[in-house]
Amino acid sequence: MKENLNDLRAFLMVAQTGSFTKAGAQMGVSASALSHAIRAIEERLQIKLFHRTTRSISLTGAGEQLYAELSPLFEAVDASIDHLGSFRNTLRGSLRINGNSHAFAHVLRDKLQAFIGAHPEVEMELVSELRFVDIVAERFDAGIRLDGDVAKDMVAVRISPPLYLRVVGSPDYFARHGVPQQPDDLAAHACHSTRLPTSGGVLSWEFRHPESGAKVLFAPQGRVLANSSEVLKNLTLAGQGLVWLFDEIVRQELDSGALVSVLDDWAMRYDGYYLYYPNRRMNSPLLKALVAALRE
CATH class of the missing domain: 3.40.190.290 (D-Maltodextrin-Binding Protein; domain 2)
Known part of the structure; x- marks a missing residue:
């Protein structure tokens, strides 16, 4: 039985956000419609993928295995599509960046505006918050952090002066x-x-x-x-x-x-702000272009 790719993306989105409401908002569908789609997948597979309570949802063991196997596959598909931009001599795709208001509004403002202006087909989502986040778990393409204090499996590039x-x-x-x-x-x-x-x-x-x-x-x-x-x-x-x-x-x-x-x-x-991202994404054309635009 082959699953619809859109349904599998819906599963990934719910798993990443831990919420039908948040996943639905990002996909442009209602939470109830998304919940129904996930139940349909579970019925077809005859496997429970999520534990549900009135306040939260979490992956079952089977769900965790499916998520671990699907995530790199979909990332590879997205990366392949991004690479096609080289044949059009333009960049196309989306970037979600986590940082803080000081970095976005003051230190990197001019560089970000120049990048956005130079790449009209690239969609940018800049999420400003004070907390440190797991950029992989929360579906960010990259994060911005002071002094480059990041995990060992991340690539970190300095993008601001001291x-x-x-x-x-x-x-x-x-x-x-x-x-x-x-x-x-x-x-x-x-x-x-x-x-x-x-x-x-x-x-x-x-x-x-x-x-x-x-x-x-x-x-x-x-x-x-x-x-x-x-x-x-x-x-x-x-x-x-x-x-x-x-x-x-x-x-x-x-x-x-x-x-x-x-x-x-x-x-x-x-020392300054650093842009950091998983080393498996280091060949992404979009990230390469962003690093080139922001690098100090």
């Missing part, structure tokens, strides 16, 4: 509360930060000792937590505390004098 994070506040705030001279002094200030999406903890501020080079961590104690750098910046512009943000996010305000950077000799320097 980056700095700065502690900033308004002149009015410093006039009222004084200027910290070292990280320990920050304990006396309202330091607003971000809650980590994975662990639930609060993002620690990182510094580099100006003499020894040792990393120094500070746990902020501000009253406000926000996962948006713009929200944190606006809070600081209003004179309501200090924040720790990438230089690019506050560069305009620093140049205008609306914000002031402190502890600059302690500022943490990072």
